[in-house]
Amino acid sequence: MTDQTSTTRVAHLDGGMPLLLTRTADRRTVGLALSLGLGSRDDPAGLDGAVHLLGRLVMSVPLQGGPSLGERVQRLGGTSNAVTGPESLTLHARVPGDDAPAAAGWMLDALTQPALSNEALDRERRLGARESAAGPVDRADALQPAFLHTVLPGHPLGRAASAAPGIAGRDALEPLSQMHQRVLATVPMALACVGNVPEAELRNRMSPLAMARAGGVRPCRSSQAPVSRPAPPDPAPPDPVWPDVPCWLLAGAPAPAATDPRRDAFALLGHLLGHPPSAGPASLTYRRLRNGSGPAHAFRAWTRTYSDAGVWCLLAAADGADGGALARTLRGELTRLARRGPARNDLAAAVRQARTQLLRTAADAMKCATVTASRYCVTGAVWNPYAEAARLARVTAADVATAAAAVADGLVVAVRTDEGARDAWAPPEP
Structure with missing residues (x-):
């Protein structure tokens, strides 16, 4: 692994959104990811879990009057999902190479023009609550809120994140929609394509409206303000009282x-x-x-x-x-x-x-x-x-x-x- 040169080329869609193109030797499948510089640390006050919920909705609501993004990608023989991190919401997919332009277009449409509705919101909230009640798949997720709260006191990353939104009922749709529109206007976005897909084919499958809504080169979080260092933790607390069970x-x-x-x-x-x-x-x-x-x-x-x-x-x-x-x-x-x-x-x-x-x-x-x-x-x-x-x-x-x-x-x-x-x-x- 001696090549020091990045194999990723940065282009821009009409309107300015970065398009990150990485060519590979694999001509059969392509990896796609559309990311927003917005994560669980950015959940508005009183809307815990809102970014996670937005990701679930983007994957599952009807797309332009037809099947959802998740269903469309699966029908191509591909896989897809949305991942919410502390600082990013990312849609990702792996699809056959010939279908990559269409899938990329659907991803951009889904993220910029989701058909949000009360019915879809209620469904995803119920599913999210059931999954949360079943417990996290990764044991670290169960411990991380208390851990980060102690390690990074007073920092947004130390705030307990929730996969089950703290918003309920039909009153939830309006604030979620407002957050989504604000995100499209202010939060950095980037589309990455890993595989051998001609740039022109990618551009041709993306709607002008979606590109306009995702357009504009917006500053990333690290350049919006001076980097702030979290307050040093308090003196290390004593070890917890150890239980008698695993x-x-x-x-x-x-x-x-x-x-x-x-x-x-x-x-x-x-x-x-x-x-x-x-x-x-x-x-x-x-x-x-x-x-x-x-x-x-x-x-x-x-x-x-x-x-x-x-x-x-x-x-x-x-x-x-x-x-x-x-x-x-x-x-x-x-x-x-x-x-x-x-x-x-x-x-x-x-x-x-x-x-x-x-x-x-x-x-x-x-x-x-x-x-x-x-x-x-x-x-x-x-x-x-x-x-x-x-x-x-x-x-x-x-x-x-x-x-x-x-x-x-x-x-x-x-x-x-x-x-x-x-x-x-x-x-x-x-």
């Missing part, structure tokens, strides 16, 4: 923002201590946490970066009686890394793991499109996996030691009781 632990600390060059050391710290999809023997904590007498059944570590903040996390499953030992083991490993830094071969292995993860993402057309579109909306920069790999290779052991010291100093712990913590698991990559 539990999940989420431990972590503040980390650099998406455009901060120090973020790469925190990312490698995650690989050193057990990066997803599953922590293996190369992880420094593997033998300590997952041997026959170790305190953890399963664990993973990662870093999430946002426009003006970031977090480093480790999620682990353990018996409640072992929770204290698990937390002490993590703190001990962080302290050791802060004092000595990682050994050369351990750091090299972490760099290779990170590079392989970048290669997997870049090789998956839909994942690549999703990352490209959402990052462009958040940071205003084109995602370049080759340049990112080169940056990671330049991280030193001293850089990682500094990151480990910062995590150790700001470490907080959240715990959730769950009988499912006994189960073997392979969590999705964050």
Whole structure:
């Protein structure tokens, strides 16, 4: 992975919306992603879950008097979904190459001209409430609100996000529609296409009205105002009272923002201590946490970066009686890394793991499109996996030691009781 040149070309649709084109060797399928620089942290007061609900509606309401976007893509033999993150709402799809122009046009129509109705709103609210009651698929989602509230006090990312909107009844449609119209006028948008689709064919399948509503080069969040650093957390609270039953632990600390060059050391710290999809023997904590007498059944570590903040996390499953030992083991490993830094071969292995993860993402057309579109909306920069790999290779052991010291100093712990913590698991990559 030595090519330092981005393979993504930036064009603009009529009206100005960025069109991010990445050519690949695969001529059979194409990855598409249409992203808004608006996420759960932007839910208006009293409208918790509004952005998530908007994404559900965009996928499911009738499109120009016919089937919904989700149904149309599936009829092509493709897959599609909407993903709501803290700072972006992204529609993504993978379709046969010949159908990509039509699918891209439908995505833009759905996002800019959804047929919002009280009936559709009530349906999606009910479905969302049922899914929320069933519990999150990812255990980290259950712990993250309390965790972020403690790690990033007073920051919008520390506000508990909800997939079940706090708006109800027919009074909900008007404020949701108003939010949608405001978004179209003020929030950055970007369409990414990963595959071999001629630009002219993409443009020809997009309606002038949709392009006009999505048009205009609007500033990204990171350039709208000076980057604000969250207030430092209060002195680390004592470890929680550990239950007598299996539990999940989420431990972590503040980390650099998406455009901060120090973020790469925190990312490698995650690989050193057990990066997803599953922590293996190369992880420094593997033998300590997952041997026959170790305190953890399963664990993973990662870093999430946002426009003006970031977090480093480790999620682990353990018996409640072992929770204290698990937390002490993590703190001990962080302290050791802060004092000595990682050994050369351990750091090299972490760099290779990170590079392989970048290669997997870049090789998956839909994942690549999703990352490209959402990052462009958040940071205003084109995602370049080759340049990112080169940056990671330049991280030193001293850089990682500094990151480990910062995590150790700001470490907080959240715990959730769950009988499912006994189960073997392979969590999705964050």
